[in-house]
Amino acid sequence: MNAAVQILDAIRSGKGTASKKDIKEATGLAWGTMCKGVDMLLARGYVLALREKPNGRGRPTVPLCINGDAAYYVGLDIGAAHTRAVVCNLSFQTVFMNETDTAFYTDAASFFDRLRALVESAITQARIERAKLRGIGVSVSGNVDFEGGVLVSARNFGIPWGADLPLAEKLGAAFGVPIYAMTTQAAASAAEYHFGEMAxxxxxxxxxxxxxxxxxxxxxxxxxxxxxxxxxxxxxxxxxxxxxxxxxxxxxxxxxxxxxxxxxxxxxxxxxxxxxxxxxxxxxxxxxxxxxxxxxxxxxxxxxxxxxxxxxxxxxxxxxxxxxxxxxxxxxxxxxxxxxxxxxxxxxxxxxxxxxxxxxxLGKYQSALGAARLVYEQEFGENKK
Ligand SMILES: [Zn+2]
The missing domain is CATH 3.30.420.40 (ATPase, nucleotide binding domain)
Known part of the structure; x- marks a missing residue:
């Protein structure tokens, strides 16, 4: 896994107490690589250094924590019956969630109109600063070409094989952030692996x-x-x-x-x-x-x-x-x-x-949460072609 993602995960699970030594232990990264990664994340404002803690006779340790408000990710899960949206902050707390019925597919234009409106309404209702939106993950109960960001088919709600809907292109143009598309079950597995009881x-x-x-x-x-x-x-x-x-x-x-x-x-x-x-x-x-x-x-x-x-x-x-x-x-x-x-x-x-x-x-927002997680990993170069 990408070093920055590993470091952020270690800091997140440290719940505000992780020091560089803890991060090195948790990630197994080389000291130099880890320090470079932490410095980059501090410079970007993704991580905050808390007040130094005295450490006996050694050098004081600096606990690090995630700056949750530094970045936000939208996760959209288009299921056969329902479409669910979540907005997560960098701490992966869900700041907004919403569910609507999945409309049966008629044509590409109205499909994309609907998706744009859903994301737009999620961002507005979550009251996040638009500049802090870093990516939109979309999971679909269907066949997805993740490399091209294309929804190939979703027969359970009427999208025939070969429809090839350009999710990444259309949503990317509308919101100006990276889009990562995947299947609902890939997103569900990612969510369980990172946030579930069996994480x-x-x-x-x-x-x-x-x-x-x-x-x-x-x-x-x-x-x-x-x-x-x-x-x-x-x-x-x-x-x-x-x-x-x-x-x-x-x-x-x-x-x-x-x-x-x-x-x-x-x-x-x-x-x-x-x-x-x-x-x-x-x-x-x-x-x-x-x-x-x-x-x-x-x-x-x-x-x-x-x-x-x-x-x-x-x-x-x-x-x-x-x-x-x-x-x-x-x-x-x-x-x-x-x-x-x-x-x-x-x-x-x-x-x-x-x-x-x-x-x-994780309930019914499982895959939406996983979609947000996967686009977040993408920001640091994970799962790239
Ligand atoms: Zn079959």
Missing amino acids: GCPNLLTVGLGVGIGSGVVSEGQLLISRPERPVGYIGHMLISGNENVCTCGFRGCLEAYSGGASLARVAKEKFPRRKDFTDAHAMDVLADEGDRDAMQILDTAASYNAAGIASMIQLYMPEAVVFGGGQCRADGYLYQKTIAGVQKILPRERLAHIKIGITT
């Missing part, structure tokens, strides 16, 4: 159970980034034997073509046309919890498909933690509990003994 866990898997089924991977401390032609953690499109449903991607049998929130409602309608109360995945989850046999039947199959996909991801990446998120995840919900039970049935107990499994503590 710092070098091998981490995130699973999003929502309108689609997504997953993201941190392996040996490295966030694995998807390219449109070579996606990573493409769990939703794992082909599940016995699943005959056709996916938005065109294949038959993809996991999310059954277990995705939108698919579940469709499957239920076909199987139980008289059940008017099967309005969406959430309604079925509640009914299944109450013992409704039809709802249980639909969700049992969904859970078994989820479990097959998640167990395969665990076998592939050997994570120490699996963090769930997304609209279909309720800690005591029927589908979530059944999915976990399914994973536990497939994998041997010895393997599971070393894996922590739980629901994100």
